[in-house]
Every structure is written in structure tokens, then in C-alpha cells.
Amino acid sequence: MFDLTGKVALLTGANGGIPRATAALFRRLGAHLVLTDLDPAVLEEFAKSLPAAGGRILTARVDVTDREEVDEAVAMAGREFGGIDILVTGAGLYVEQEVPAMSDEDWRRTIGVNLDGVFYACRAAMPLLRKGGSVVNIASMAGHRGSVRHAHYAACKAAVLGFTRSLVHELSPRGVRANCVSPGIIATPMTEAIMAQNGTALITATPMKRFGTPEEVASVIAFLASDAAAFVTGETVHINGGLYMD
Numbered sequence: 001m002f003d004l005t006g007k008v009a010l011l012t013g014a015n016g017g018i019p020r021a022t023a024a025l026f027r028r029l030g031a032h033l034v035l036t037d038l039d040p041a042v043l044e045e046f047a048k049s050l051p052a053a054g055g056r057i058l059t060a061r062v063d064v065t066d067r068e069e070v071d072e073a074v075a076m077a078g079r080e081f082g083g084i085d086i087l088v089t090g091a092g093l094y095v096e097q098e099v100p101a102m103s104d105e106d107w108r109r110t111i112g113v114n115l116d117g118v119f120y121a122c123r124a125a126m127p128l129l130r131k132g133g134s135v136v137n138i139a140s141m142a143g144h145r146g147s148v149r150h151a152h153y154a155a156c157k158a159a160v161l162g163f164t165r166s167l168v169h170e171l172s173p174r175g176v177r178a179n180c181v182s183p184g185i186i187a188t189p190m191t192e193a194i195m196a197q198n199g200t201a202l203i204t205a206t207p208m209k210r211f212g213t214p215e216e217v218a219s220v221i222a223f224l225a226s227d228a229a230a231f232v233t234g235e236t237v238h239i240n241g242g243l244y245m246d
Helices: 017-028 040-049 067-081 104-128 151-174 189-205 214-225
Strands: 008-012 032-037 057-061 084-089 129-138 177-183 236-239
Touching: 008 017, 008 067, 008 104, 017 032, 017 084, 017 214, 032 040, 032 067, 040 057, 057 067, 067 084, 067 104, 084 104, 084 214, 104 129, 104 151, 129 151, 129 214, 151 177, 177 214, 214 236
Parallel strands: 008 032, 008 084, 032 057, 084 129, 129 177, 177 236
Antiparallel strands: none
8 A cells, every 4th residue: 555664653642542553554565663552561461462574663652741761762663763754643641520519630641641741752763754744643633623531632642633733833944744644533541431332322323334443543654654655745544434624
């Protein structure tokens, strides 16, 4: 489909459903991988399940709310590979809460994972991104239309959209692109609760009458990361089966 042979891809939140599918696809397309997440044992098991031939896979325990941990993982990628070609910010936190029930800590933790983590990863990676490189930030349909009982999550994802568009002006002179994907309801562990509670209504409202899969998001991320999207930057691709059309 696309050729990522020899490219170095760093993914945050790599134990999540969409990042896992993305890492697996990148591996099949020939990329070296640097995978980061909170649980190193689970991450290592996932890495071992990926095809071994054709490139290296490194893993690192990273809390994306910790700037120093993010910086070190990115620096490791630089030391081991001499640079980075693809950055995918996949770490996410999706907690159901109405605004009056949110504590200050709930708000800050959600912002820390979903927004600060994107900023830390992009800032650290920018000096190492090679010409022809690509940043793909995972936003959400919630950042465009809001989300009932997820106001903090929606606010972060809306901010990621604006942040990514702003990055374009700093990265383009160096030949690096930045885009977003905005998934709708994708069948992953993170969305199990909302699918259980509102699945029938959501499917009824979706023209394609089903939920999406992580692999369907991964294929769009791979396109944006590849040379096939060489003149695509500052864009957001919606992946929601028609549930929301911008």
C-alpha cells in the first residue's frame, strides 16, 4: 500500500488500540519503531508479537505528562537511529464525567495526557524530524462537535487541532508535514463503555451503520505518514463512517 522501509516512527500511547494497529501496519510497511507507553511489560510483549525482519523495534516506559520521560524517549530515538521520520501521538485518556463532578485534578490529568503529552512529544521531536518527515496527531470527533460527559477530553482534542495547524508554519520550511486524524467511535477498549451504553443510537446515527476499527484509522495514519501525502499538511481527516461531516 505504502512504503515506509527504513523510516523511523515514534509512537506514544503504543499500548492503545489505534496506536497498536498503527504500529503493526508501520512494521509491515518496513518502518523501524520506537514504542512508548506506561506499562513496559505489556509494551514489550506487543513488540515481540510484531514481525522481526526488516527493522528494529525499541520500547520505552513513558508517561507523556512527564516532560523529562518524553524528552529521554525522543533522545533515545535520535541516538539509536540518527533522527525521526514519523511521530504519532497516540496517548489518550477518556474519562466520563459531567463538568460539576470534575475535580481540578481530573481536569489537569486529562489535559496532561491529551494535550500536554502532544506538546511535549512534538517539541522534543521537532529538532530530530528529518526532511520529508511527518507528524500525525490523533485528535477526535469530540474536538469538532463536543462530547456529552467528556468536556475536558473534547477541549483537549480541539486544542490539538489548533496546535497542529500552527505547527505547519514552523515545520514546513524544514520539509516536514503535520496533520491530524479525528476518529469517531472506533471499537477499542477506550470506547467500550460508550458503545455499551449508547451503541444502538450511535450506529443508527452513523450512515455506514457500524463502528470503525483501529485498522481503518491506522491506514489513514499510514497514508499521512507516507510520501503519498507529500503535499498534504495542516489537514484533519475524519474517520467516523459519516457520523460527523465537517
